[in-house]
Amino acid sequence: MVLQAIICLRARYLRQTPNDIPQEIVNNSxxxxxxxxxxxxxxxxxxxxxxxxxxxxxxxxxxxxxxxxLAACTPNKLFIYVLAGKYYLCDAGYPTILGFISPYRGVRYHLKEHSGKTSKNRKELLYLRHSSLRSKIESAFGTLKNRFKILCAKPHYPFPMQIDIVLACTVLHNFVVTMDPSDEQFNDDDFNEDIDGEVANENDNSLIDFTQNQTQREQTESRNKWKTLRDDIAWAMWVDYYDKYNHSVTTET
Known part of the structure; x- marks a missing residue:
């Protein structure tokens, strides 16, 4: 009964963020x-x-x-969407499609490996900062599992209840963070999960977004539009980066 009562609080503690730009992004150049x-x-x-x-x-x-x-979180590591209890018969990589911007494929290095090193081109720079920002959800997962040890065990409950336990834990996570932003576990980077740094194929033209009611041609055009947006972000980032560190020389290697 308590488990179901906590899940009933999802609408209050697991909700989409407002349209305002998150402070964690605004305050970070x-x-x-x-x-x-x-x-x-x-x-x-x-x-x-x-x-x-x-x-x-x-x-x-x-x-x-x-x-x-599958979960979504804000830059301040609050969960806003959680889908538990599912399995997938597909590759784990995400394509760049409507509403989603993935890093460039084929750019490989761990986030910590390039600490203090200069990026060689715009793809590396975007990948580094994209991974840095996305690491917030890795940190949220790490904190969640460290706080609720039941998520790291094999609970002897019916599977539907195991799903409810995951949902309840994310609700409680958000409650704790909302009530006590200075919570020790929430602010301890030792609980972060590492990003795998896996390499995926650059060619994702064969991938179809089944969530959209579009023809394959329309999906390809939409995907190309978002890839162009990613390119624009990478170029703007690269120009600013070298304006600051290399006297506006934007040569790439």
């Missing part, structure tokens, strides 16, 4: 004005699950038997 229209970050995490033997193959992955949790 690495992000503003390039990501001024960013309302949040999306990613997925895995939570250990216990399932009937006939369902195990559907939820079996490289991290064991888990429920795949």
């Amino acid at each position: 690495l992000y503003y004005p390039y990501f001024k229209d960013c309302i949040g970050m999306i990613d997925e995490t895995h939570v250990d699950a216990m399932l009937p033997i006939n369902l195990v193959p559907c939820f079996q992955g490289r991290k064991g038997v888990t429920q795949n949790v």
